[in-house]
Amino acid sequence: MKIKLQSRSHERTGHFPRNRRSFSPEYAIDIRRFSYDGKKDVLRDIRFTVEAGAFIGIVGHTGSGKSTLLSLLMNFYPIQEGGIQIGGIPISRISRGIRAGLIGFVQQDPFIFADTVANNIRMELPLDQDAIVEAAQQAQLHEMVLGLPHGYDTMLTEQGKSLSAGQRQLLSLARTLARKLRILLLDEATANINSHTEALVWKSLMTLRSKVTLIAIAHRLGTVKDADQLYVLHHGHVQQSGTHEELMAREGLYKHMYELQHQGEFQLGWNQGYSPAR
Ligand SMILES: Nc1ncnc2c1ncn2[C@@H]1O[C@H](COP(=O)(O)OP(=O)(O)OP(=O)(O)O)[C@@H](O)[C@H]1O
Ligand SMILES: [Mg+2]
Known part of the structure; x- marks a missing residue:
C-alpha cells in the first residue's frame, strides 16, 4: 500500500522556511486551564520555558496529565486559557506542515x-x-x-x-x-522495551543532546535522571520541578516515586551493608 500524500509540497518535505537555522525553537508554555470536554480541567497553571537544546523529563502518576501536556505541545487541541509559543510564535499560528518539519512525536501507541x-x-x-x-x-x-x-x-x-x-x-x-527534527517529544517511547535495549536507545538519544530539544515522558524514572530539568505532574499541575539531585534532596512526590521504583536495589544495598543479628 502506498501512503497517500495529502499535504502540499512544502509541507511534505517538512522543511522549515528559509530562516529555519536562525529560528530558535524554544518553548514558552503557559497553560492556565485545559479541558477536553470543557467541564473537567485536566491541566492547570503549567508555566515553564524550554530552551532550544534542553533535555526535559516529565514524570508523574498515571492520569496526571503527561500525555495531555505533550499533545498540547503538538497543538492537537485548543487551550481554553493560556497558550504555548515556539520561538515567540503562538503554536496555533504555526502551520501543520511547518510543525511537522520541526517537531517529532513518538506516542505511547504508535501507528x-x-x-x-x-x-x-x-x-x-x-x-x-x-x-x-x-x-x-x-x-x-x-x-x-x-x-x-x-x-x-x-x-x-x-x-x-x-x-x-x-x-x-x-x-x-x-x-x-x-x-x-529539532524538537523531539517522547511519550514513554521506550516503555515496552527491555531494559538492555532501552539503555542502548537512550545512549543514542543522548548523542543528540544539546542538538535537539528533547522532552520525554518516562515511566522508569531512571531514564530521565540526567535531564536538565524534571517536571513532576500531579492531578494536572506541576507539583515539583528541578534536577534529579535537587528533587532527591527534598521530601516529596519525586523522591517517593523514585524510592518505590528502586526499592529492590536499596534493599539490596542495605542488606549488603548491614547484617542484623540473628
Ligand atoms: N482524549 C481524551 N479525552 C478525554 N479525556 C482524556 C483524553 N485523554 C486523556 N484524558 C483524561 O485526561 C487525564 C490525563 O490523562 P493523560 O493521558 O494525559 O495522563 P498521563 O499522565 O499521560 O497518564 P499515563 O501515565 O497513564 O499515560 C485523565 O483523567 C484522562 O482520563
Ligand atoms: Mg500518558
Whole structure:
C-alpha cells in the first residue's frame, strides 16, 4: 500500500522556511486551564520555558496529565486559557506542515501502516536506504529488521500487529529520528522495551543532546535522571520541578516515586551493608 500524500509540497518535505537555522525553537508554555470536554480541567497553571537544546523529563502518576501536556505541545487541541509559543510564535499560528518539519512525536501507541518496514520509516520523505538504516541503527531497530524474512522489505500487517509493542515503538522512533527534527517529544517511547535495549536507545538519544530539544515522558524514572530539568505532574499541575539531585534532596512526590521504583536495589544495598543479628 502506498501512503497517500495529502499535504502540499512544502509541507511534505517538512522543511522549515528559509530562516529555519536562525529560528530558535524554544518553548514558552503557559497553560492556565485545559479541558477536553470543557467541564473537567485536566491541566492547570503549567508555566515553564524550554530552551532550544534542553533535555526535559516529565514524570508523574498515571492520569496526571503527561500525555495531555505533550499533545498540547503538538497543538492537537485548543487551550481554553493560556497558550504555548515556539520561538515567540503562538503554536496555533504555526502551520501543520511547518510543525511537522520541526517537531517529532513518538506516542505511547504508535501507528504502523500496512507497508514495508522501510516505507514505515520513510513515510513520505524521499529517504535513501542509508538514511533509513542509520535511523534504524540509532533506534536500536536494525538488528531486529535484519532478522525479518525480507529485512527492510518485509511487509508489516495493518496496525503493525506482526510486531511486538516494543518493536512498534522502536519503529516509530526510527521514523522520527530519520526526519532529523529539532524538537523531539517522547511519550514513554521506550516503555515496552527491555531494559538492555532501552539503555542502548537512550545512549543514542543522548548523542543528540544539546542538538535537539528533547522532552520525554518516562515511566522508569531512571531514564530521565540526567535531564536538565524534571517536571513532576500531579492531578494536572506541576507539583515539583528541578534536577534529579535537587528533587532527591527534598521530601516529596519525586523522591517517593523514585524510592518505590528502586526499592529492590536499596534493599539490596542495605542488606549488603548491614547484617542484623540473628
Ligand atoms: N482524549 C481524551 N479525552 C478525554 N479525556 C482524556 C483524553 N485523554 C486523556 N484524558 C483524561 O485526561 C487525564 C490525563 O490523562 P493523560 O493521558 O494525559 O495522563 P498521563 O499522565 O499521560 O497518564 P499515563 O501515565 O497513564 O499515560 C485523565 O483523567 C484522562 O482520563
Ligand atoms: Mg500518558
